[in-house]
Amino acid sequence: MNNKIPDFDRIIDRSNSPAEKWNKPAMLRLFGRDDLLPFWVADMEFQVPNTVQKNLVSRAKNGIFGYEYKQDSLYQSIIQWYAIRHHWKIDRSHLCFSRGILNAIATLINIHTEEGDGIIIQPPVFFEFRLIIRDNNRNIIRNPLKIVDGKYGIDYDDLEEKASDSKTKMLILCNPHNPVSRVWTKDELKRVGEICLRHNVFIVTDEIHGDFVFNGHHYTPFASISIEIAQNSVTCISPAKTFNIAAVTDGFVIIPNEKYREQYNVFTKRLIIHKTNAFSVVAIETAYRSGSEWLDHLLDYLQDNINYIRTYLGERIPKVKLVNPEGTFLIWLDFRQLGMDVKELESFLAQKAGIALNSGYWFGRQGAGYARMTIACPKSMIVEGLDKLANAIKNI
Numbered sequence: 001m002n003n004k005i006p007d008f009d010r011i012i013d014r015s016n017s018p019a020e021k022w023n024k025p026a027m028l029r030l031f032g033r034d035d036l037l038p039f040w041v042a043d044m045e046f047q048v049p050n051t052v053q054k055n056l057v058s059r060a061k062n063g064i065f066g067y068e069y070k071q072d073s074l075y076q077s078i079i080q081w082y083a084i085r086h087h088w089k090i091d092r093s094h095l096c097f098s099r100g101i102l103n104a105i106a107t108l109i110n111i112h113t114e115e116g117d118g119i120i121i122q123p124p125v126f127f128e129f130r131l132i133i134r135d136n137n138r139n140i141i142r143n144p145l146k147i148v149d150g151k152y153g154i155d156y157d158d159l160e161e162k163a164s165d166s167k168t169k170m171l172i173l174c175n176p177h178n179p180v181s182r183v184w185t186k187d188e189l190k191r192v193g194e195i196c197l198r199h200n201v202f203i204v205t206d207e208i209h210g211d212f213v214f215n216g217h218h219y220t221p222f223a224s225i226s227i228e229i230a231q232n233s234v235t236c237i238s239p240a241k242t243f244n245i246a247a248v249t250d251g252f253v254i255i256p257n258e259k260y261r262e263q264y265n266v267f268t269k270r271l272i273i274h275k276t277n278a279f280s281v282v283a284i285e286t287a288y289r290s291g292s293e294w295l296d297h298l299l300d301y302l303q304d305n306i307n308y309i310r311t312y313l314g315e316r317i318p319k320v321k322l323v324n325p326e327g328t329f330l331i332w333l334d335f336r337q338l339g340m341d342v343k344e345l346e347s348f349l350a351q352k353a354g355i356a357l358n359s360g361y362w363f364g365r366q367g368a369g370y371a372r373m374t375i376a377c378p379k380s381m382i383v384e385g386l387d388k389l390a391n392a393i394k395n396i
């Protein structure tokens with residue numbers, strides 16, 4: 001990339017594009033108003049690195065979009081990114097592709113479990129996990145996170161109990177965790193991995209947010225912990241969040257276990273979901289090869305947004321607490337001191353404050369009284385959103 005600092009302050013009008021976050025009918029349906037300042041969908045209001053945009057344009061200019069294969073350089077760009085940024089050595093032969101993370105999770109559920117089997121999730125957690133399990137007629141088994149001294153953690157005793165049920169076959173882990181923005185430590189992950197090994201529970205770990213960590217926290221790829229844990233798990237990764245290319249990327253599935261890898265390849269081949277998209281491969285490879293500096297600037301910018309929010313809430317809206325963000329570009333806000341029930345809070349945020357946040361209960365009943373906010377946007381948008389919130393709270 002060129003050395004210019006990206007202009008993350010720039011407002012880019014997405015309101016006339018099919019951006020989900022700005023979709024008026026969707027906002028009307030979900031929040032009862034279509035003119036909200038949106039902080040709900042987990043993507044960014046930022047343009048991709050220059051090089052990605054340039055290479056996509058150049059690929060479009062080529063004008064021929066016949067069948068393609070995945071070149072070795074694509075594999076190497078992914079492997080190098082993880083080796084350099086996360087010190088995780090991915091074996092080329094373990095690297096498989098998917099249409100995205102959720103597609104990978106759904107595929108793995110179908111391969112590794114039967115209808116009626118139990119799958120553990122750790123609410124409050126990304127709501128799509130629950131929906132995928134439900135839509136595939138598996139049972140949702142909840143191992144809720146617990147809050148100790150204001151910090152979210154894993155309830156290992158409860159996990160051990162749930163994992164020991166012979167009907168429980170899988171755990172879907174979120175590392176780092178959306179929405180509570182915990183970056184799980186190596187010790188925490190190791191304990192989860194060992195419990196699941198003891199009870200023969202297979203782990204699918206969603207590490208899409210792994211590139212976003214703050215304040216000296218470190219993302220630990222789950223599969224890097226031990227060979228045994230790697231063999232009992234599949235890791236789902238993707239540059240969708242990192243470079244804001246959700247609509248033009250694939251996901252990757254790292255499957256160290258040979259038998260499981262073979263099962264995955266047979267399954268995806270059977271459904272013919274392994275075709276190569278010309279634009280996705282350009283976006284992925286360019287981003288991984290040249291996006292490191294851009295991402296460093298982005299992380300600084302996000303940290304500034306967090307600092308601003310923390311100070312603003314402390315000074316002007318002390319009743320709303322920020323749960324300390326360790327990673328992801330999503331913050332978890334605690335509104336419980338406002339004393340509203342979930343529906344009142346949801347209606348207040350939309351109708352009175354005019355902002356679209358994801359209500360905490362979407363992520364499980366443990367999220368009641370909280371809301372999730374995407375902070376990957378120009379600071380001026382954050383300022384506007386917080387001012388709207390502060391005014392609404394003042395007028396209660």
Ligand SMILES: Cc1ncc(COP(=O)(O)O)c(C=O)c1O
Binds near residue numbers: 042099100208238240
């Ligand atoms: C934890 C997590 N997993 C998966 C996804 C979606 O991934 P994909 O678009 O690749 O299916 C998201 C998007 O918000 C997410 O936060």
